[in-house]
Amino acid sequence: MLAFCALAPVMDAFAKATPPEVPVAQILVARFGIQVALLYPLLLAMRLPARTTLRAAAFHAARALTLILATFCFFTALRAMPLADAIAIFFVSPFIVSLMGAVFLKEPIGWRRITASLVGFGGALLVIRPSFSDLGAIALLPLATAALFAGYMLLTRAMSQKAHPLVVQAHTSLAATVLVLPPVMLADGSGNAFLDPVMPSGFALFTLAGVGLIATVSHVLLTYALRMAPAGLVSSLQYFEIIGATLVGYLAFGDLPTPLTILGIAIIIASGLYTIARERRIEREARPVPPA
Template sequence: MTTRTDQTTLGIVLMLGFCILAPVMDAFAKATPEIVPVPQILAFRFAIQVVILLPLAAAMGLALRVTWRDAALHLARAGTVLVATGFFFTALRYMPIADAISIFFVEPFILTLLGALFLSEPVGWRRLTACAVGFGGALLVIRPSFADLGAVSLLPLATAALFAVYMLMTRSMSQRLSPLVLQGHTALAACVLVIPPLIWLDGSGATLFDPVWPEGRARWTLLGVGVVATISHLFLTFALRLAPAGTIAPLQYLEIVGATLIGYLAFGDFPTPLTWVGIAIIVAAGLYVFERERRLEARAKAPAPPP
């Protein structure tokens, strides 16, 4: 019989698997030849996710029909994650993977602020201070990249902002839909949005949307992006179902370690000392926010004292 402790342990293992695999997906995207436009990489990433997830959901007996309202929400989520992922993949063509992921990890701070603004979630001065400190750490990572790359170094920051919006929508929809169905339908909506422009502009010479026939290395990198993205996000989805979010969310920062190792082995990239300082500040501030939220949640669930 599976105990709650066993489930939590399995959730932690799956989260560690996600932290290892997610940078591998980024490495495949970075290794894709620049002749392949970023929207074509996105098309492969989400099309492969559809091919894997929707049949899997059907085999598990999950309902695949959606209402018109949910279809509109899937399109909104898909549009947000498409642009966010497109920004991030574009940044990876010019930036080390570890630098881009480190900047992206200001997303929990943005999510905290958006939750306060749009969902009226309480945010005290301590978490606001942690958010400010985390953004300061991101600026330390951005500064040297901005001197070399200009506005491109801000793309991971834009990714973080868009992904925070995506997470707000996910919070609402995940209460009603299975994670497999949710991810599969959002991937299908993403294909509806990104594939038609690639078909219409084929041969047009448009830099952004004129697709190329993948050959050689591109075939394997595009396949790798789709397969690894699907598996890693399945790991993340089931990890969140098996273990408390407060237990496994801090583990996501181990993704920076995986990104640094893969970036060094595959591309010879290694963070500068100033970047390491920025990463340390972002991680410390993020862990404080996670711990603060965990304590507040535990306090809210505690039984009221007797009168």
């Protein structure tokens, strides 16, 4: 999960650096299409079962749809917002995951984790307020991403218990490609800023390839993490992505967070660290005591 947190901001930076004439939907095609091209040969090489049931296919389609919408909202926001600001706002997602995990997956959640999540949400609000004043409604797109990604995390958690993570990721990537490619092809020549594809330049080819490659590696790591730990605990570790996003945003784009943003990020990280420490303590206390 920590490796995912380190790689995901790099993927976002490639998406942000993609020239503006390339529509967001075309970035999604590259993101998922490259995953399909990389993962299915890997499944064959590892002799993993590529067949799926109708019920599982429905789950893959639902997971793909939530990820498409979440990524579309986030990549659109990145074109107007600093990387660290967008990711800081996105970090209401662990709060949503914890609540949804308790409701739908019956995962335990106590009042301390709820309190820590609310504190983290308050930190996110410190980032949202100035961004909303400067950019308007586009500052809310990372919030939409957070809600959609929470659904993606829970679907991943439910599916990763029944199939190999590489199989889950490959089928979801294929479903996402099937969902997003036809609208892009139909919009060719329409002039739609979000859908109409263009012939990418050399630099755009580089950034699109970077998005697809890093998305593949990072989300396979995320799927493995969700296979081995509860969704609420894994999502708490995701707070560390803010550190990577701040560093990548500064190195790649020269974006420095404002003092208010830094305060919000600090509050978010502190609430995440508290949640992790609390979960580790509960885990230790729950272990059976060996007989004398």
